[in-house]
Amino acid sequence: MMSVGLARKAAAFGASAAVLAGLSAGLMSSPAQAATKSAPKVSVSAPKATPGDYEGSCPTKINFSAQIKVPLKGKTELAYRWLHGDGSKSKVNVIKLKGKGTKTVTVKQSITFKEDVKGWEAVQVLGPKKVTSKKGYFSVSCQKPQEDVRTHLDVSVSARAWASPSTYAGRCDTYGDKIDFTGLIKTDRPSWVRYxxxxxxxxxxxxxxxxxxxxKVGFGINPRHSQRGWAQLQVLSPDATSSNRAYYKVWCKDEHKGDHRDDHKGDDKTPDSHAGTLSATASVTTGAGCSVTGTGSVTSSKAGTVSYSWALNGTVLSTGSVEFGADGGSKPINGFSTTSEIKSGTVTLSVSGAGGSDTDTKSYVCS
Structure with missing residues (x-):
């Protein structure tokens, strides 16, 4: 076992040797150290979060930015990455720089958070010299959106709807509504209701x-083919609400009521119940500046001239006519377009001829 005195002498000798070795190394490496002292000094600021302390609905995006200062003497590459508070790291980004003097580079990133978090971000420069910034702290506090609180001063509105009849089976080539929809609007005090x-x-x-x-409010439909669907009454103000869906079904049956007199038996040219029918089909679209465009077609099963007219909110805008041959058929007609702003209204296409008359009305709203 080494004595305490001998141990102290050995330690002193070791320390002296270490000092000599250090001096020797210093003399040998002094040129390199001088070069290191003159090497460019890279600095990076602590990342700044915007916003730094967020409170509100989530998910939300937080933006981070930091500044890196790099002294330049020609060309160099700036390599860096983001360090996250959860221990993960971003990919390495490389920016090529050139010039003389100190150049400041702003680096940015955005992170979306879906829940509460308190954390930090940092920037680590890997080249031309390795340096890591201080931590930039931030917090996210997610809050549920507040619901509108209703009081006894607010109007309460309810709505209910039904179809009458809910099912129709029969001819669909006749005029008049086949299905009528009725809605009942109730309020707890007198009010104007938009629906x-x-x-x-x-x-x-x-x-x-x-x-x-x-x-009660309502409207009707006159389908020309078998279908099923639903209608719903929606209240827009003063209290937004909707009725139930009123379902309906239409089954069109073709019934031929030919003239059963004996002198017409076996005559293929005997007209059936469709002879002489006339129908109008309208379509409405809105464009820029709430301009209104109407297009349509006329269907007739009888030869002759059919006259038509377009009306917007009760005012006739244009008229015309179309000719049908012996076999009748369906033909498009000239429509109309407005240039003035008309935000809402009804467009009506009216037709009349040897086959009778018909109208088709469409409502529109330009938002």
């Missing part, structure tokens, strides 16, 4: 009425 009807996802009618306790 609209939606048929199979499309707005077909709308209006504004004064409701004191309860009031």
């Amino acid at each position: 609209r009807w939606v048929l199979n996802g499309e707005v077909v009618d709308y209006g504004k009425i004064k409701v004191r306790e309860a009031r």
Whole structure:
């Protein structure tokens, strides 16, 4: 066992040897150290979060930025990456720089957070010299959106809808509504109510009425082919609500009521119940500046001239006529377009001729 005195002498000798070795190394490496002292000094600021302390609905995006200063003497490459508070790292980004003097580079990143978090971000420069910034702290506090709190001062509105009949089976080549939809609007005090009807996802009618306790509104459809679907009454104000969906079904049956007199038996040219029928089909679209465009067609099963007219909110805009041959058929007609702003209204296509008359009305709203 080494004595304490001998140990101290050995330690002193070791220390002296270490000092000599250090001096020797210093003398040998002094040129390199001088070069190191003159090497460019790279600095990087602590990342700044915007916003730094967020409170509100989530998910939300937080933006981070930091500045890196690099002295330049020609060309160099700046390599860096982001360090995250959870221990992960971003990919290495490389920016090529050139010039003389100190250049400041702003690096940025954005992170989306879906829940509460308190953390930090840092920037690690890997070249031309390795240096790591201080930590930039941030926090995210997610809050549920506040629901509108209703009081006794707010008007309460309810709506209910039904179809009458809910199922129709019969001829569809006749005029008049086959299915009528009725809606009942109730309020707890007299109020003006804005509403609209939606048929199979499309707005077909709308209006504004004064409701004191309860009031009915409605519209009807005259399908020309078998179908099924639904209608819903939607209240827009003063309290947004919707009725149930009123479902309906239409089954069109072709019934031929030919003239059964004996002198017409076996005569293929005997007219059936479709002879002389006439129908109008209209379509409305809105464009830039709430311009209105109407297009349509006329179907007739009888030869002759069919006259038609277009009306917007009750005012006739254009008229015309179309000729049908012996076999009748369906033909497109000239439509119309407006240049003035008309945000809402109804467009009506009216037709008349040897086969009778018909109208098709469409409502529109330009938002």
